[in-house]
Amino acid sequence: MKVAVLSFAEERAATYAGLLHAMPDVDLLLADPDGSPDDPGRGRSTARRLGATFAEGWDELFGLRPDAVVVVGEPGACRPLVERAARAGVPVLCEYPPTDGETDAERDADVLARVCEEAGVRLSVVSPVCFGPAFAAVRGELAKGGVTGRLTTIHGAYNGPRPAGERAARSGALGTNAPQLLDMVDAVLGGVHAEQVYAQTNGVGAEPGVASAALVTVRYADGTVVSLDCSWGAADAGPSAAGPVMTFIGEKASVEFTACPRLLGGFDAVTSRERPQTRGTDPYAVMLGEFVAGVSRGSGAGPDGAAALRTLRVIRAARESARTGRPVELAVPYGVAS
Numbered sequence: 001m002k003v004a005v006l007s008f009a010e011e012r013a014a015t016y017a018g019l020l021h022a023m024p025d026v027d028l029l030l031a032d033p034d035g036s037p038d039d040p041g042r043g044r045s046t047a048r049r050l051g052a053t054f055a056e057g058w059d060e061l062f063g064l065r066p067d068a069v070v071v072v073g074e075p076g077a078c079r080p081l082v083e084r085a086a087r088a089g090v091p092v093l094c095e096y097p098p099t100d101g102e103t104d105a106e107r108d109a110d111v112l113a114r115v116c117e118e119a120g121v122r123l124s125v126v127s128p129v130c131f132g133p134a135f136a137a138v139r140g141e142l143a144k145g146g147v148t149g150r151l152t153t154i155h156g157a158y159n160g161p162r163p164a165g166e167r168a169a170r171s172g173a174l175g176t177n178a179p180q181l182l183d184m185v186d187a188v189l190g191g192v193h194a195e196q197v198y199a200q201t202n203g204v205g206a207e208p209g210v211a212s213a214a215l216v217t218v219r220y221a222d223g224t225v226v227s228l229d230c231s232w233g234a235a236d237a238g239p240s241a242a243g244p245v246m247t248f249i250g251e252k253a254s255v256e257f258t259a260c261p262r263l264l265g266g267f268d269a270v271t272s273r274e275r276p277q278t279r280g281t282d283p284y285a286v287m288l289g290e291f292v293a294g295v296s297r298g299s300g301a302g303p304d305g306a307a308a309l310r311t312l313r314v315i316r317a318a319r320e321s322a323r324t325g326r327p328v329e330l331a332v333p334y335g336v337a338s
Contacts, residue, residue: 003292004029004066005135006058006081007073008043010095011164012284016070019285028052028132030295031061034077035223064087068295071095082112082246093124093291095223095291096179096308104241107131113305121154123305124291127183128283129259131290135184138248138257144186148250151188154226155247157179157240159233168236172211174312174315174322180244183303184225185218188248192222198276198327199318216318221332243283 003026005017013032019217021028028054032043039045047054055061062084071081071094078094084266085092092129097105116123129135140148158177186192194220201211213231221225243259260283287302294301303311 001025001068001292001296002027002029002064002066002175004031004055004061004064004069005043006031006047006061006069006071006085006333007077008035009030009074009077010072012095013070013072014046015284016072017050017052019047019282019288020292021052021287023289023292029061029064031055033057034074034203047226056115058084062090066090068093070290070291071336079112082123083115086116086121086123088296089119089121091122091124091295092095092116093190093302094125095126097312106309106316109305109309109312112255113309116305122294123298124294124300124302124304125183125308126287127180127303128287129180130183130187131287132259132281132283132338133286135187136261137189137259138255141224142255144252145250145254146215148248148255151224151248151250153249154185154188154224155228156184156226156244157229157246158244159231159240161234162232170210171213172201172203173230173232174199174216175317178214178216178228178315178318179311181228181230181246181312182218182245182290183305183307184246185220185228186303186307186310189220189222189224191310192220192224193310193332194218194314194317194330195221196327196329197313197314197317197321199321201328211322214322216314218314227294234250277289 001286002221003020005013008014017028017030030043030047033056035042044054055064068091069085071078073081082092083095097108106141112123116283155159158181160177199214201214203212216228216230239245239258239260246257248255259333280290290301313330317330321328
């Protein structure tokens, strides 16, 4: 299978390329026409290091007829690449648009969801935990309802450290940590729409106007109430720093899920701090593997464009609630992404 990585404007593109190159059934294609050929972190250098095929431009890349593409372009550049892939009938895995206020992430997600649906192309959105087999198992058991009964409440936390990169950091904790938690909730609830959002934030230790801590409460149309802590935390702050932690509470029992469980405790004498180990399979490797497998089967994997739009609507409402200090009511959207 030919899988292409489009653009190396973000550092994660090189990681994606390396993980895809390691898959035995993947023929890796790379294109980065906007990058400097002298930049060791850009596409041409990565292609040379991996021995992958490098296309000089988008026309040449799509002329090679990729079976799937991973889009990692700069904000504003992702949309035309996804649209082009959709016109070519190629399934897409795309990063979430940044929610730093410089672009209309919700509008872009809506357009991409519609373009891909009209073209009959599956748009998958980067949300590593939602692709993993552990979450799939938990989701399956919750869907049966035999153990927990009807879900009433969900508590989630993701306290990953402040991300590298100026633009990601400006998105704040709501932009960087909330999407994965909300994607998990959306998957478990089967796409039920949020009706009301209330959020409180603060910016301790962050730039002015950037929220480093965020607590979000969401009431969904089926009555489920969700409480999420998506604040930035220290790297050694426990399981919720390495990945999402979630408790699903039902009428009969509760289920706990930890994306990166603590396997070994320890102490770092250099920093005089506790140092837990959370070894396990790289969630991004799992995500890419599931994406490629889904393309091979002709089925989807992970959150699609409509799910991403539902998540972005909640984030937008959370920002408004934090600004006004009042709950925000969400109308049920109509159209393809509803």
